[in-house]
Structures are given as C-alpha cells and as structure tokens.
Amino acid sequence: MCGITGYTGSGKALPFLLQGMKCLEYRGYDSAGITLVGEALTTWKAKGRITELERMIDPALCPEHTGIGHTRWATHGVPSQLNAHPHNNMDDTISIIHNGIIENYMELKRELLGKGYVFASETDSEVVVHLIDDCWKNCGQDMLKALQKAVHRLQGSFALCVVTTYDPTRIYCLKKESPLVLGHSAEGSYCASDPTALLAGTREILAMEDGQIAVLSKNRIDLYDFDGQEVPAVFVHYPYDAESAQKGGYDSFMQKEIHEQPHAIRETLRGRFDADNRLIMEEIDSLGLNWSHLHRVYFIACGTAYHASIYGKTLLQRAAHISCIAETASEFRYEDPIVDEHTLCIFISQSGETADTLAAVRLAKERHAATVALTNVLGSSISRMCDATVYTCAGPEIAVASTKAYTTQLVMLVCLDLKIAEKLKAVFPEEEKLIRSLKSLPETVEKTLELEETMKEYAQLLIHQHDAYFIGRQLDYPTALEGALKLKEISYVHADAYYAGELKHGPIALIEPETVVVAIATQKDVAAKTFSNMQETLARGANVIFITDQDTDAQDFARVIRIPACMEELAPVPAAVLLQELAYFTAEGKGCDIDKPRNLAKSVTVE
Ligand code: M6R
Numbered sequence: 074m075c076g077i078t079g080y081t082g083s084g085k086a087l088p089f090l091l092q093g094m095k096c097l098e099y100r101g102y103d104s105a106g107i108t109l110v111g112e113a114l115t116t117w118k119a120k121g122r123i124t125e126l127e128r129m130i131d132p133a134l135c136p137e138h139t140g141i142g143h144t145r146w147a148t149h150g151v152p153s154q155l156n157a158h159p160h161n162n163m164d165d166t167i168s169i170i171h172n173g174i175i176e177n178y179m180e181l182k183r184e185l186l187g188k189g190y191v192f193a194s195e196t197d198s199e200v201v202v203h204l205i206d207d208c209w210k211n212c213g214q215d216m217l218k219a220l221q222k223a224v225h226r227l228q229g230s231f232a233l234c235v236v237t238t239y240d241p242t243r244i245y246c247l248k249k250e251s252p253l254v255l256g257h258s259a260e261g262s263y264c265a266s267d268p269t270a271l272l273a274g275t276r277e278i279l280a281m282e283d284g285q286i287a288v289l290s291k292n293r294i295d296l297y298d299f300d301g302q303e304v305p306a307v308f309v310h311y312p313y314d315a316e317s318a319q320k321g322g323y324d325s326f327m328q329k330e331i332h333e334q335p336h337a338i339r340e341t342l343r344g345r346f347d348a349d350n351r352l353i354m355e356e357i358d359s360l361g362l363n364w365s366h367l368h369r370v371y372f373i374a375c376g377t378a379y380h381a382s383i384y385g386k387t388l389l390q391r392a393a394h395i396s397c398i399a400e401t402a403s404e405f406r407y408e409d410p411i412v413d414e415h416t417l418c419i420f421i422s423q424s425g426e427t428a429d430t431l432a433a434v435r436l437a438k439e440r441h442a443a444t445v446a447l448t449n450v451l452g453s454s455i456s457r458m459c460d461a462t463v464y465t466c467a468g469p470e471i472a473v474a475s476t477k478a479y480t481t482q483l484v485m486l487v488c489l490d491l492k493i494a495e496k497l498k499a500v501f502p503e504e505e506k507l508i509r510s511l512k513s514l515p516e517t518v519e520k521t522l523e524l525e526e527t528m529k530e531y532a533q534l535l536i537h538q539h540d541a542y543f544i545g546r547q548l549d550y551p552t553a554l555e556g557a558l559k560l561k562e563i564s565y566v567h568a569d570a571y572y573a574g575e576l577k578h579g580p581i582a583l584i585e586p587e588t589v590v591v592a593i594a595t596q597k598d599v600a601a602k603t604f605s606n607m608q609e610t611l612a613r614g615a616n617v618i619f620i621t622d623q624d625t626d627a628q629d630f631a632r633v634i635r636i637p638a639c640m641e642e643l644a645p646v647p648a649a650v651l652l653q654e655l656a657y658f659t660a661e662g663k664g665c666d667i668d669k670p671r672n673l674a675k676s677v678t679v680e
Pocket residue numbers: 375376377378421422423424425426427430473474475476562673675676677
C-alpha cells in the first residue's frame with residue numbers, strides 16, 4: 074500500500090521525510106519520491122527502493138522547511154519513475170501525493186486533456202494535480218477554495234497532500250476513505266498515512282475523518298470540512314511504539330490484515346458496477362475471445378489461491394453449465410491437460426510471482442489457450458504474461474498466511490464468473506440479488522468480525538489438540554480446505570479437510586472423544602446433510618464447532634456460530650473470516666510466531 078509523509082516547520086524537511094518513508098517501507102512499495110518546496114518545487118522520483126532516491130539527492134543542497142514524500146505501490150500504471158509520486162502541474166507550481174483510487178479519472182482526464190493539460194504518467198493520481206491547477210486558476214488563486222472545488226469532482230478514495238510555491242510554508246491534506254493522520258509539535262506540523270511515520274517528530278496525533286481538509290503550517294493545523302466549515306482539531310497522545318504502530322495497534326500483521334478485509338473488499342469492488350448495477354470489466358471485454366467456441370474453463374493456482382479456484386469453478390459451472398476445472402498449478406503443468414484454443418485458463422495468484430503458477434501460464438500459452446490473471450500485484454510477472462489481468466485491491470499482505478488476499482480473490486471471482494456467464498449468454502440464479510449482496514459484503518464482514526471473541530473462546534479447544542477436521546459440501550468445501558490450511562500454517566495443529574459426505578468413507582475412524590471437528594453448512598440444499606455428518610462425529614464424542622447461516626436446532630451442540638445473513642453464494646467469505654480467526658487465536662494461544670510461521674515463505678518462487 075502506498076505511504077505518505079509530509080512536514081512543514083522550523084527544521085529541515087528532507088531528513089524527516091526520508092525517515093518517515095523508511096518507517097513505511099513495511100507496507101511494500103515499488104517506487105518513491107519527494108517534493109521540497111521553496112521559491113520553486115524540487116521533485117525527485119525513483120523506481121525501486123528509497124536508497125535509489127537518496128542517491129539522487131544531496132542533503133546539503135536541501136534547506137527547505139516544507140515537503141512531502143511518497144512510497145508507491147502500483148495500482149494504475151506499472152511501477153516506474155514516471156508513475157512514481159509526487160505528480161506536479163505543468164508549470165511546476167503545485168505538487169501532490171495520493172493514496173487511494175480516483176474512480177472517475179478517465180472522465181476527468183478527457184476533460185483536462187480538452188483544456189490543454191498534458192499528462193506525464195499513466196496514473197489515476199495525476200488528474201488530481203491538473204484538476205487542482207484548473208480550479209486554482211478559476212478560484213481567484215485561493216488554494217483552499219480551489220481544493221474545495223476540486224474535491225467535489227473526485228470520486229473514489231483518497232488521502233491527498235498538496236504543496237505549492239504560491240504558499241510554500243503550508244501543506245494541504247484531504248481525506249476520504251484512505252487513512253491520513255496529522256501530528257503537531259513545537260518544531261512543526263506533520264502528516265502521514267500511518268502514525269508510524271510521525272513518531273520521530275511527535276506523539277500528539279489526530280486521525281483525519283472522511284470529508285476533511287487540513288491546512289498545516291509551522292505553528293498550527295486548521296481543519297475544515299469539504300464545504301469550508303471549520304471543525305475542531307483534537308489531538309490525542311499516541312500510546313504505541315513504532316513496531317506496534319506498523320501493526321496499527323494489533324498484535325500481528327495477520328490480525329491487522331484480518332480486520333482490513335471490509336476495506337479490502339470495498340476497494341476490490343470499487344468501480345466494478347455502474348449506477349444500474351451492471352458489471353464493468355473491460356479487461357475481459359477486450360480479451361478478443363470467441364466465446365461461442367469456448368469448451369472449458371480452467372482455474373489454476375497454488376495453496377490458498379487454489380482454494381479460491383475451487384470456489385470460482387464451482388460457481389461458474391453452476392451458472393454457465395460449461396466444463397470448469399480447478400487444478401493446482403504444480404500438477405497442471407505435468408498432467409498433459411486438455412488445453413487448446415477453445416480453453417480459457419484463469420490463473421489466481423496473490424503475489425503474481427509463484428513459480429508453479431507462472432510455469433502453468435507458459436504451458437497454457439504454448440497451447441494457445443486464452444489466459445487471464447487474477448492477482449493483487451500490479452505489474453507482477455503473471456500480469457505481464459497473461460492476455461488480460463483483473464486485480465484485487467487488498468493492498469500488500471505482509472503476514473505469510475493469506476487472509477485478505479483470499480477473500481478479495483473470492484469477491485473478484487464472483488465478478489469474473491458473472492462476466493464470463495454474461496459472455497456465454499448465461500444468467501446467474503437471482504443475479505440482481507447476488508450483486509446487491511456482493512456490494513454489501515464489506516458490512517457483512519464487519520459484522521462477522523464482531524464474532525471475534527466467540528472464535529477466541531472456541532480456539533481454546535484446539536490449543537492442546539494434535540488434530541482437527543474440517544468438513545463441508547459444495548461451496549463450503551473450499552472454505553473447509555482454507556480453514557484447515559490456515560490452522561496448519563500458523564498453529565502447527567494437524568488439520569484435514571473433507572467433503573462432509575466422505576467422512577464416513579474413512580476419516581471418521583480418527584474421531585475420538587474431544588477431537589475437534591469444524592463443520593461448515595451455509596449451502597441450503599446440502600446443509601441438512603452436513604448437519605447429519607456432523608451429528609455422526611458428535612455421537613463419537615467430537616468437540617464440534619458448527620458454522621452456519623441456516624436455521625438449525627442448536628440445542629444439541631455446545632458451539633454453533635451463525636454468520637451474518639448474505640446470499641449463500643457469498644457465505645464462503647464471512648465463513649473464511651471466522652476460520653482465519655480460529656486459526657489466529659489457536660496460534661496465539663500456543664505462542665506461535667504468527668506472521669512468520671516456520672518453513673514458509675510469502676512468495677514461493679521456486680518449484
Ligand atoms: O502468491 P500466490 O497466491 O500465488 O501464493 C500461493 C500460495 O503460496 C499461498 O496462497 C500460500 O498457500 C499462503 N501461505 C497461504 O496462506
């Protein structure tokens with residue numbers, strides 16, 4: 074995720090900006106840049122690490138007291154020096170940095186191009202600086218008024234910092250749906266995308282609310298709403314050290330990332346539906362595939378992303394009645410799969426760099442299949458190799474165990490499957506209702522997170538167990554697989570997942586008193602069947618955790634947890650969140666190193 078830092082005060086800006094940007098490195102980034110403001114703007118940008126940027130700058134020649142710095146994690150436009158922030162207006166009098174996504178940037182860009190503005194980058198962010206320039210010229214050259222005018226034109230999410238030579242002792246900050254914090258001390262005023270970057274200067278911190286503009290100067294910070302009404306600026310003492318600040322006050326990155334899921338899902342869905350709830354997926358529209366000749370769709374991935382593949386193939390096959398196959402990339406490449414020009418291969422990879430998945434892409438391309446990547450990392454190898462790429466917008470995932478990347482993959486697979494079904498002239502059952510339910514999924518996940526304490530209590534059952542079994546049918550099966558994988562990865566409790574109907578064909582021999590069985594039953598046609606399978610384990614003394622959204626007679630179970638209402642096609646999202654929590658609290662109870670489990674790497678770039 075991009076990082077923001079800014080300073081104006083009596084000290085030199087450059088050292089503060091550099092150390093702030095280094096504090097934000099943990100968020101992941103691909104390029105970095107700084108603007109210092111004096112009589113003129115001085116901007117440096119570099120692809121790669123902050124050290125590359127530092128090589129360009131001679132600190133002895135940088136006396137400025139005001140500046141902004143940015144670390145970019147690409148979302149629109151590949152990682153490059155040109156796409157790095159800050160972005161300046163054409164006469165280098167205004168400079169901005171931006172976190173978030175400007176949804177209507179194409180419309181604004183067309184308008185600004187028509188007025189003669191020239192764009193230097195491929196980013197959505199660059200429209201903001203030209204828009205501010207245009208508003209500034211039409212607002213009697215009053216920057217606050219220009220920003221108020223500009224902000225009402227912007228759709229999407231943004232944390233924005235603006236500096237200008239017209240007012241070189243100020244930084245203007247604007248916030249909507251992307252975090253931005255301010256700080257103040259005797260030496261000056263500070264801003265950053267997360268408090269970590271402020272701690273070297275101050276602990277007196279104010280978290281901006283959506284719809285606010287702040288004006289930072291050496292001795293004060295003034296706060297306004299987007300209509301120019303002044304609002305009180307209340308600072309609080311920030312109690313955390315730098316390490317826990319990076320984790321947002323959570324005990325681990327995994328816990329933070331579990332809690333980021335409502336936001337990550339919201340960002341992933343942003344801009345995907347028009348006002349009439351029609352799906353927007355130009356990446357697939359322009360694939361150039363003869364859809365009427367399509368024979369089969371493969372979903373290919375590894376690990377957690379493979380579980381997402383099973384979900385994606387089950388959903389599509391059900392709706393579009395086309396042959397759909399989910400396959401692990403490490404097997405696909407060696408099994409001589411039936412892949413030809415009538416095949417669509419969808420490759421799912423959070424990192425976009427997994428060696429087995431990339432090898433599978435090569436094979437599919439050799440055999441003339443159409444290839445689509447679903448990834449979280451812009452410009453990753455997979456996106457460069459495939460014919461089309463759709464992105465999840467989960468932001469960088471730091472914990473090795475995948476959480477928000479998985480749930481956003483499920484969300485994007487619903488969109489992708491809807492699009493493929495449309496191309497195949499098929500319709501999802503209750504499609505309009507599904508889209509409405511999809512759009513309210515961030516709130517569903519918020520409500521799911523309120524069940525955290527219950528999952529913590531249930532995790533106590535697992536802390537002293539060697540084994541656990543996860544069962545589910547249909548769309549609950551990938552959830553069972555993912556729940557078992559999460560538990561194994563971070564708590565080292567051995568866990569297996571089965572189709573619930575398979576239990577009696579062997580694994581039930583392992584059930585003895587106190588064995589933990591997690592049964593997931595959110596799919597109405599088969600919930601009663603899973604319920605019966607779960608009863609069979611109860612009869613053998615198992616400790617059952619039953620996750621459902623169905624009305625069941627709960628009196629027979631010690632532990633039943635009901636997920637918040639949503640369409641059953643989407644229930645695997647909140648159900649996965651609960652299982653992440655179960656694994657998390659088990660690992661915490663066992664004292665495991667949650668973010669860096671033994672033997673595992675975040676990105677598996679070897680076969
Ligand atoms: O980056 P990718 O999605 O391609 O990674 C695939 C797997 O290595 C990954 O999902 C792994 O299973 C995670 N550790 C799961 O938490």
